[in-house]
Structures are given as structure tokens and as C-alpha cells.
Amino acid sequence: MKIISIAIQKGGAGKTTTTLNLAAALREAGKTCLLVDLDPQAGLSQSLGIHDEPFPNTYHLLKREAAGIPGPPEDAIIEKSGLDLIPASLELASAELELVSVYGREHILAQVLQRLERRYDFALLDCPPSIGMLTVNALVASDAILMPLTPEFLSLRGAKSFLRHLELVRRLNARIDLLGLVLTRYDARKTMTREVEAQLLQDYGRDKVFTTCIRTSIALAKAQRAGTDIFSFDKNANGAKDYRALAAEFLSKIGSK
Numbered sequence: 001m002k003i004i005s006i007a008i009q010k011g012g013a014g015k016t017t018t019t020l021n022l023a024a025a026l027r028e029a030g031k032t033c034l035l036v037d038l039d040p041q042a043g044l045s046q047s048l049g050i051h052d053e054p055f056p057n058t059y060h061l062l063k064r065e066a067a068g069i070p071g072p073p074e075d076a077i078i079e080k081s082g083l084d085l086i087p088a089s090l091e092l093a094s095a096e097l098e099l100v101s102v103y104g105r106e107h108i109l110a111q112v113l114q115r116l117e118r119r120y121d122f123a124l125l126d127c128p129p130s131i132g133m134l135t136v137n138a139l140v141a142s143d144a145i146l147m148p149l150t151p152e153f154l155s156l157r158g159a160k161s162f163l164r165h166l167e168l169v170r171r172l173n174a175r176i177d178l179l180g181l182v183l184t185r186y187d188a189r190k191t192m193t194r195e196v197e198a199q200l201l202q203d204y205g206r207d208k209v210f211t212t213c214i215r216t217s218i219a220l221a222k223a224q225r226a227g228t229d230i231f232s233f234d235k236n237a238n239g240a241k242d243y244r245a246l247a248a249e250f251l252s253k254i255g256s257k
């Protein structure tokens, strides 16, 4: 199982939308994925129609593992729209503080996911918009990071500071690599979009910037509101085409690693 963090500390970058729809596109391509909601806001869980406080959820898996009494993580997996998800709830916010005093605190999630190693081709981790214990746990568990960002100049700064942080995480996980940056809410008619894209290519090179861009597509937001992925909602929408292309590029990039 390859573990991928979908992460950047900037809010609203398209992390949750990308986690969900990339997994759905990989499912279409015949791959099995586990989705893990690591955000106390539980946007990914809500995007799959889970609005209550599921038990057990990511929080309980981390707590049990941290206490040295891990239960089977399978207990927390919910199947929705043909996707397997470990959901989150607001209690996960307290994990940020509770993990601080635990031995091996940065490795707790990695240990949980190790128990699921043989069940899936990929695990996609939807990170919160911050660099705290939850995001560090995600990065320590991961083989690669995929960073979505919107075409704005603030995003460029966000990406740069996140990558600086990633260098520090390498002390704990030397194998993590930046798989690539993906532009979301892309609108080629806007000058700023083209400028930000050019800057990204200049700063990181073609190898680290996905050729696929996710266009602004209202159907993506509508699918999220309807509690499902874009392929189940409208498989002909631009959002579906773009995530299908992203999955193909993702597989070729990850295959060559």
C-alpha cells in the first residue's frame, strides 16, 4: 500500500475535493483506496454524507494506538459510494494536544496504517489546513505528498513554506517525496492563473507540477453537497474528466518512483 498525504496548510486549496475524487477516479481505474479523514472539520466525511459523530473514527484509532492498546482499525472503516473511509469528527481536534505527551507521537498514524498494509493499493490522507501533530503524523506515514493549490499568489507562498516544513519532516521519514503540485479551480482565461502556473513551473520544474489541472467545475461542489464523488454524481462533468486525467498521471508518476 502506498500512502499519500493530500496536504498544504492553506485553507480551501482543494485538498478534500482532490482526496475524494482522486480516490473515486482510482477506483474507476481498478485500484483500491482507503480514505482517511484527518481533519477535525470532517469535510471529507461530510462530502461522503457522514454528518453524525461516527464511532470509532480517526480520533479513537490514534488514541488506542497511542495508549498501546490498538484495536483492529477495520472497525472504523465505513463504505460509502463504493469507497472505504475512516471518518473524522470534531473530537479529533483534541488529538493535536493529547498526542504531544505521547512517546513516538509522530509515528502513531503510521503504526495504525501499517495494520492495513495488505488491504489496499493506496491510502489517501486528507490533511487539515495546518501544520500540527495530525499533519506531521500524516507526513511521517506517507510515501509521497500531493499538494493541491489554487492559482493565487498567496498559494505560492503557502507551497514554499509547506515544503520547507517537509524538509524538517525528512528527519523522521526520509522516504517521503513530493509527488507533485496540482492546480485546482483552474481557469485558463484568467491572467493570474497563467502567471501562477508559469511561476510554479519556474520554481519547481515540470517534473513536480502535474500537467493535469482541475478546472473550476460547479458540479464538484454540487457532488460534495450531495454527499458523493463526481463520478457517481455526473461522470461527464469537467470535474470528472479532470480527476480521471489526474488519476492517470498520478499512476504513471507513482509507478516511476
Ligand SMILES: Nc1ncnc2c1ncn2[C@@H]1O[C@H](COP(=O)(O)OP(=O)(O)OP(=O)(O)O)[C@@H](O)[C@H]1O
Binding pocket: 010, 011, 012, 013, 014, 015, 016, 017, 018, 039, 043, 127, 128, 129, 184, 185, 186, 214, 215, 216, 217, 218, 220, 221, 222, 224
Ligand atoms: N475545481 C473546483 N471547482 C469548483 N469548486 C471547487 C473546486 N475544488 C474545490 N471546490 C470547492 O472549494 C471549496 C474548498 O475546497 P476543499 O474543501 O476541497 O478545500 P480544502 O483544501 O480541503 O479546504 P480546507 O483547508 O478547509 O480543508 C469547497 O466548497 C469545494 O466544493
Ligand SMILES: [Mg+2]
Binding pocket: 015, 016, 017, 039, 043, 044, 126, 127
Ligand atoms: Mg479539507
